[in-house]
Amino acid sequence: MATLEDPIEIGGVTVPNRLYRAPLLECAGNGPDAVDALIDDLEPAAASGVGLLCQGATIVRGDGGCAAPGMTRVHDPDFVERLSRLTDRIHDHGSRIFVQLEHGGLRSMETWHAEYREEHPDLEQLAVSEPPWQLRLLDRLGFLAYDPHVLSTAEVYELAADFGRAAARTVEAGYDGVHLAGANMGIVQQFLSPFYNRRDDEFGGSPEARLEFLAVVHDEIRERAGDVPIMTKVPAETPAPPSPIVRRTLSLEDGIEIARRLERIGYDAVVPVQTSVAWDMSIVRGEYPARAWENEALREEYDAAFGGAARRRLVALANRVQSFQYDFEPAWNEEFCRRVREQVSIPVLAEGGIRERAEMDRLLGSSEKGAYGDSDGEPACDMVGMARPFYAEPRLGARLLDSDSGTENPRVVCESCNNCTVPQVTGAPGMCRTPDVLEKRGELEREGAYERSET
Numbered sequence: 001m002a003t004l005e006d007p008i009e010i011g012g013v014t015v016p017n018r019l020y021r022a023p024l025l026e027c028a029g030n031g032p033d034a035v036d037a038l039i040d041d042l043e044p045a046a047a048s049g050v051g052l053l054c055q056g057a058t059i060v061r062g063d064g065g066c067a068a069p070g071m072t073r074v075h076d077p078d079f080v081e082r083l084s085r086l087t088d089r090i091h092d093h094g095s096r097i098f099v100q101l102e103h104g105g106l107r108s109m110e111t112w113h114a115e116y117r118e119e120h121p122d123l124e125q126l127a128v129s130e131p132p133w134q135l136r137l138l139d140r141l142g143f144l145a146y147d148p149h150v151l152s153t154a155e156v157y158e159l160a161a162d163f164g165r166a167a168a169r170t171v172e173a174g175y176d177g178v179h180l181a182g183a184n185m186g187i188v189q190q191f192l193s194p195f196y197n198r199r200d201d202e203f204g205g206s207p208e209a210r211l212e213f214l215a216v217v218h219d220e221i222r223e224r225a226g227d228v229p230i231m232t233k234v235p236a237e238t239p240a241p242p243s244p245i246v247r248r249t250l251s252l253e254d255g256i257e258i259a260r261r262l263e264r265i266g267y268d269a270v271v272p273v274q275t276s277v278a279w280d281m282s283i284v285r286g287e288y289p290a291r292a293w294e295n296e297a298l299r300e301e302y303d304a305a306f307g308g309a310a311r312r313r314l315v316a317l318a319n320r321v322q323s324f325q326y327d328f329e330p331a332w333n334e335e336f337c338r339r340v341r342e343q344v345s346i347p348v349l350a351e352g353g354i355r356e357r358a359e360m361d362r363l364l365g366s367s368e369k370g371a372y373g374d375s376d377g378e379p380a381c382d383m384v385g386m387a388r389p390f391y392a393e394p395r396l397g398a399r400l401l402d403s404d405s406g407t408e409n410p411r412v413v414c415e416s417c418n419n420c421t422v423p424q425v426t427g428a429p430g431m432c433r434t435p436d437v438l439e440k441r442g443e444l445e446r447e448g449a450y451e452r453s454e455t
Contacts, residue, residue, distance in 0.1 A: 292422035338379075349385060
């Protein structure tokens with residue numbers, strides 16, 4: 001069976017090992033220092049030996065669509081050309097880099113960020129259909145603000161073309177592949193989900209039609225960027241609120257079928273993830289981030305984002321409740337990944353709650369005992385990835401690669417406390433903010449744990 005150190009091929013591109021940095025919010029924006037910020041954020045992982053880096057959600061249009069402050073846009077050819085400095089630096093270390101292309105749709109800042117709405121009063125959310133009644137209710141109660149523009153059929157094709165144009169620009173700048181943001185409530189998931197998609201044209205009305213947007217995006221990328229590797233997250237909306245609050249969602253079986261069809265369309269890899277229909281802690285499971293919410297230096301910016309102190313406190317309360325609902329679970333997408341891998345021949349990438357080398361070996365089939373019982377050594381996936389742990393340890397790969405889980409079993413220092421995530425609603429950079437974790441990282445640095453071995 002494969003080990004973490006073994007190379008793997010994705011759509012004709014050879015990745016030197018099976019460890020990847022999953023997409024994160026780099027919060028680099030598009031300013032004069034954006035490329036340097038991306039280099040500072042991403043290069044340490046490549047220098048530590050990580051085989052594949054996925055630059056986080058990157059917006060394909062110049063206006064709207066950002067789900068959080070500071071997202072980078074790739075609509076401007078001049079800016080994208082400068083990103084070749086980043087890709088060159090990653091390649092200097094022998095790693096590969098994919099760009100995750102995204103548009104937030106109904107999840108965009110023009111929905112939830114109060115100050116951003118005031119500064120951009122003319123922005124509308126792009127919508128697959130009219131927002132579901134549950135979201136309209138939150139609008140009437142004042143928690144969200146919707147002024148949606150439902151895409152016409154012609155506008156759906158134009159949006160798909162923007163994904164293709166963005167892919168072509170980034171490939172020209174040296175990116176090795178394209179990773180579509182197919183989950184976490186972005187517009188791709190909104191097309192796939194029966195909760196959001198109630199269209200009656202060729203992009204809605206049946207599971208096959210709801211998948212058509214991804215088929216058109218695939219064709220646009222192939223036409224404009226050539227035979228570049230294309231992968232996407234595949235959602236199963238299993239953490240969504242239960243009926244009767246939410247009746248129409250993507251089941252695990254639906255997600256498996258989507259993955260099978262994506263392989264037939266021509267996608268080169270898939271990332272199965274369980275995600276909700278709302279922006280909640282199902283994608284960042286772990287502890288309530290008390291330190292982040294109590295940070296007085298960010299309180300004014302929280303109030304600007306959420307629309308005042310009262311709403312800030314309500315969001316924090318919801319965050320606390322969800323921390324009990326979505327408690328941390330090791331490798332929480334394992335079962336989904338395993339079942340998808342049984343049905344497809346393209347690589348399946350696993351992320352979500354993976355925290356130690358022994359767990360990685362088991363998921364890759366190098367050991368047998370699994371969270372769902374004995375797996376008889378059958379792999380659940382072909383690559384393993386992490387996101388938040390790279391905030392805590394930017395050079396994490398050096399500790400995980402070339403180690404023996406039978407004797408050492410290195411584990412990340414990240415505590416899944418989520419103190420790194422909440423400040424990002426203000427545009428604060430992605431970084432670990434928990435003193436105990438930073439102290440552990442400092443000890444490891446002094447021990448030389450982040451230095452690459454000669455091999």
